[in-house]
Amino acid sequence: MPSSLLTKATLGTLGVGTVATGSIYLGKDLIVARNQKTKTSIEELIETVNPDKRFISRPGTSSHWRAVWSEYKKDNNVWNLAGLDTTTASSTEDAPQEFMDACDSKKEQEVLDKGDSLYSQVVKYCTRNTLVRDLINETEGKTLLTKGSDFATNQDWKTVWELYKQDNNGKNTDSWDIGSWSSNKDSSNVPDAFATKCGTKSEVEEYQLDQSNYLDVLKYCTKVG
Incomplete structure (x- = not known):
């Protein structure tokens, strides 16, 4: 074989070896990268x-x-x-x-x-x-109502109280069993027992957004904002 052809053949073989070796190293790098976890x-x-x-x-x-x-x-x-x-x-x-x-x-x-x-x-x-109040605080556009000195006549409280009465209309006992329902259901002012129940239920342990513990407080104990 002419020397020029022999040289080309040798270089070609070395080139293949280099590529193959490079592929091996690249393969190792890929394996290592795949096995690395992000902290x-x-x-x-x-x-x-x-x-x-x-x-x-x-x-x-x-x-x-x-x-x-x-x-x-x-x-x-x-x-x-x-x-x-x-x-x-x-x-x-x-x-x-x-x-x-x-x-x-x-x-x-x-x-x-x-x-x-x-x-x-x-x-x-x-x-x-995790408590219900945590979920409420993380709910965009909603704020948990607090039992201030004027809660009985506060418009935000009265709004949810009217909603609660509507949802319990015609029942002998309301769903939260706040007590004295026969008289409370006709009250336009917010009963102390209802506002207190909101506070109690907001402290219940809950982390799932599809549970009544959260949904009821969201509906009856919050305001927009």
Whole structure:
């Protein structure tokens, strides 16, 4: 074979080898890329994985903070927080600033998935169960009515009260059983029992938007805005 042809053949073979080798390396890169998982902040992950949970808001005097602080102390200071007395557990002790700060810091850390131990810890020590009022607050265009001093004659309250009466018209007992229905059903002013029931039902644990716990409060206890 002429030397020029031999050289071309050799170079051609090397070229194929180079391409093949390059394909192998490219293949490995693709495999590695496919196996890599994207980390997500614990705060964002809880929104999708645990819609039944909400982060506890301050101050640390709330019953929710007291409960999780008590649990944290029972678990022997797993975050190694310095300068805190974690030897005794009490459900009436306010959560200290350092503990709440730790929750704020750790919820911003990123993890691969819910299997990470830190994720489980943040859920346990920094969250509470989702309530109806949380869902209402997250519903665009709706505001939960509050029982102010003028609730009985407040127009927003009277609007939902009239709706409630219409939906219970002709019944011996109303759906919420607010009491004294035979007389309350004819009242134009909002009964105290009705406004109180709105407050009570807004504190019920619920995270699904298709449940009556949420839908009833949305209908009878909110205003536009």
